[in-house]
Amino acid sequence: MTDTHQTNANQNEAGWPADLLAREFRGKRVLVTGSSRGIGAAVAAAFADLGARVAIHGRDPAAVGAAAAAMGHGVVPLAGDFADKAATRAVVAGAVAALGGLDVLINNAGTMLGRVALADIDDDFLQRQFDLNAASAVVASRAALPALIESRGAIVNTGSISGRTGGSPGSSLYSAAKAFQASLARSLATELAPHGIRVNAVSPGTIATDFHERYSTPDKLAQTAARIPLKRLGTAQDCVGAYLFLASTRLAGYVTGQVIEVNGGQFYG
Numbered sequence: 001m002t003d004t005h006q007t008n009a010n011q012n013e014a015g016w017p018a019d020l021l022a023r024e025f026r027g028k029r030v031l032v033t034g035s036s037r038g039i040g041a042a043v044a045a046a047f048a049d050l051g052a053r054v055a056i057h058g059r060d061p062a063a064v065g066a067a068a069a070a071m072g073h074g075v076v077p078l079a080g081d082f083a084d085k086a087a088t089r090a091v092v093a094g095a096v097a098a099l100g101g102l103d104v105l106i107n108n109a110g111t112m113l114g115r116v117a118l119a120d121i122d123d124d125f126l127q128r129q130f131d132l133n134a135a136s137a138v139v140a141s142r143a144a145l146p147a148l149i150e151s152r153g154a155i156v157n158t159g160s161i162s163g164r165t166g167g168s169p170g171s172s173l174y175s176a177a178k179a180f181q182a183s184l185a186r187s188l189a190t191e192l193a194p195h196g197i198r199v200n201a202v203s204p205g206t207i208a209t210d211f212h213e214r215y216s217t218p219d220k221l222a223q224t225a226a227r228i229p230l231k232r233l234g235t236a237q238d239c240v241g242a243y244l245f246l247a248s249t250r251l252a253g254y255v256t257g258q259v260i261e262v263n264g265g266q267f268y269g
């Protein structure tokens with residue numbers, strides 16, 4: 001990475017270059033999992049617009065190809081089911097090969113898979129929830145580790161407000177898996193610090209994406225919005241800044257093991 005501390009014409013009095021984010025991410029190699037739509041797509045597009053070399057990912061090859069084409073900037077599309085460990089490893093290997101290494105891994109792939117009450121949870125649903133929403137971040141991080149050690153890179157997991165609150169009825173496994181993402185970030189932060197790798201998490205509140213088209217009714221969303229102190233649901237764009245901040249060495253080089261809540265002040269389910 002280039003040292004951005006030099007004095008130059010773009011530097012203001014506080015020593016912060018006016019083009020800080022572009023300088024920070026230009027040429028950086030970034031994989032955002034679960035980025036064919038929603039929060040991941042907004043984050044990946046922001047990195048690409050700032051000059052990073054980005055690989056995006058989704059389960060559906062056609063959708064991820066279309067999303068990459070829409071983002072431009074040579075964004076690399078990769079597809080694979082993250083409930084499948086071999087497919088997860090293949091996506092990370094594909095990103096490292098295509099980008100020539102990796103500086104930032106955003107572990108964002110996930111979804112609720114359905115609202116299911118405890119009495120109706122079968123073993124297959126339990127396993128798939130764990131594999132997709134908890135284990136995939138471990139599998140992806142482990143696969144990316146050699147490249148991240150080489151770059152002294154950063155990992156950002158996606159948790160959820162439901163990891164703190166337990167979520168609403170029928171979301172017990174999903175919510176517990178999202179709490180796992182926050183704990184995993186804290187634990188790996190300590191373990192990977194000797195390699196210079198920072199590990200953090202973003203914990204979105206209720207963000208208006210396709211996710212809620214599938215798992216929440218308009219009434220439930222309206223009630224939630226009314227209880228949020230900022231009086232609206234979040235957007236995918238609202239989440240972007242927290243990911244950029246945590247991925248940035250200049251802005252967050254001494255920040256590791258932290259969870260940033262992006263929720264409009266909402267601290268309940």
Ligand SMILES: NC(=O)c1ccc[n+]([C@@H]2O[C@H](COP(=O)([O-])OP(=O)(O)OC[C@H]3O[C@@H](n4cnc5c(N)ncnc54)[C@H](OP(=O)(O)O)[C@@H]3O)[C@@H](O)[C@H]2O)c1
Nearest residue numbers: 034035036038039058059060081082110160206207209211
């Ligand atoms: N929206 C919210 O309110 C909210 C709140 C807190 C946390 N989150 C978390 O934020 C992340 C993004 O959510 P979102 O709202 O942006 O959801 P979204 O719009 O549904 O996007 C989910 C992304 O993850 C991918 N994905 C889902 N299941 C996958 C699987 N089995 N294998 C590989 N990729 C898979 C999707 O690809 P395909 O479309 O191809 O399946 C898509 O790219 C998730 O981890 C979610 O749990 C969301």
